[in-house]
Amino acid sequence: MAEWLKRLLKRNREQQAFCTAVVPAAGSSTRMGGQDKILLTLGDVPVLMHTLRALDSCPRIQEIVVVTREDLIVPISQLCREGGFTKIKSVVVGGASRAESVLRGIREASEEAELIAIHDGARPLVSQAVLDEVIRKAEECGAAAPAVPVKDTIKQAVGGIVERTPDRSELFAVQTPQVFDGALIRGALAKALEEGAALTDDCSAVERIGMKVSLTGGDYTNLKITTPEDLVLAEALLEWREKL
Ligand SMILES: Nc1ccn([C@@H]2O[C@H](COP(=O)(O)OP(=O)(O)OP(=O)(O)O)[C@@H](O)[C@H]2O)c(=O)n1
Numbered sequence: 001m002a003e004w005l006k007r008l009l010k011r012n013r014e015q016q017a018f019c020t021a022v023v024p025a026a027g028s029s030t031r032m033g034g035q036d037k038i039l040l041t042l043g044d045v046p047v048l049m050h051t052l053r054a055l056d057s058c059p060r061i062q063e064i065v066v067v068t069r070e071d072l073i074v075p076i077s078q079l080c081r082e083g084g085f086t087k088i089k090s091v092v093v094g095g096a097s098r099a100e101s102v103l104r105g106i107r108e109a110s111e112e113a114e115l116i117a118i119h120d121g122a123r124p125l126v127s128q129a130v131l132d133e134v135i136r137k138a139e140e141c142g143a144a145a146p147a148v149p150v151k152d153t154i155k156q157a158v159g160g161i162v163e164r165t166p167d168r169s170e171l172f173a174v175q176t177p178q179v180f181d182g183a184l185i186r187g188a189l190a191k192a193l194e195e196g197a198a199l200t201d202d203c204s205a206v207e208r209i210g211m212k213v214s215l216t217g218g219d220y221t222n223l224k225i226t227t228p229e230d231l232v233l234a235e236a237l238l239e240w241r242e243k244l
């Protein structure tokens with residue numbers, strides 16, 4: 001039986017698992033036109049400041065590892081100091097792909113970390129409810145991710161010609177944090193990278209080795225800042241949330 005599964009079965013239900021949040025923030029913001037999106041202002045602080053505030057104030061998270069590009073180590077470390085956070089363990093240099101950045105972050109986690117919660121630096125509006133539900137689920141079954149049902153009808157097309165229309169009731173847009181048993185995600189990501197797999201999320205690494213991933217409740221407001229209009233939407237959502 002895999003070590004992580006043995007640990008999961010043995011875990012004392014009364015005791016909460018130690019959870020490290022790994023925050024990949026080492027991308028190049030190509031779809032944003034090359035402006036480092038994690039440093040763009042949302043409300044009155046950078047996007048990454050919102051993300052770290054949400055993670056730092058989550059009682060289920062014990063430590064945070066931020067992964068960024070070498071040329072951003074100085075400004076990101078400064079942002080981490082100025083934010084007055086209490087859980088940031090380190091700021092480390094990422095890799096050429098998101099998966100490489102994540103794996104570098106995981107390798108910085110404390111030995112006692114049982115769970116790893118991987119959350120995009122570019123998802124600033126994650127709620128405490130989303131965080132709490134997905135961490136609980138991963139603690140119970142080893143791998144979980146928040147998702148929302150897709151609202152559009154999705155077409156699969158090749159060369160501009162529709163090949164099929166998948167049944168929408170089975171389609172979900174997956175978000176972060178994606179939360180896993182530490183040994184499970186470390187092994188799965190290392191294997192995927194070794195085999196040259198191109199991953200767009202961390203669950204895919206776990207799916208590739210035949211493990212099940214549970215979906216939990218996501219939130220349409222937990223958007224990822226990807227293209228310029230996402231920042232406009234995030235501003236509006238932030239204002240709306242402050243009025244609630
Ligand atoms: N080599 C990489 C690539 C991405 N990321 C991070 O992964 C998250 C999600 O990735 P994405 O939105 O694709 O960010 P970018 O790679 O920056 O965007 P683009 O693909 O438009 O260049 C972001 O917080 C990004 O900083 C990372 O840490 N390391």
Ligand SMILES: C[C@](O)(CO)[C@H](O)COP(=O)(O)O
Nearest residue numbers: 120174175176200201202224
């Ligand atoms: C991990 C992710 O946020 C899940 O939605 C996303 O896939 C990562 O970014 P990308 O836009 O797919 O590169």
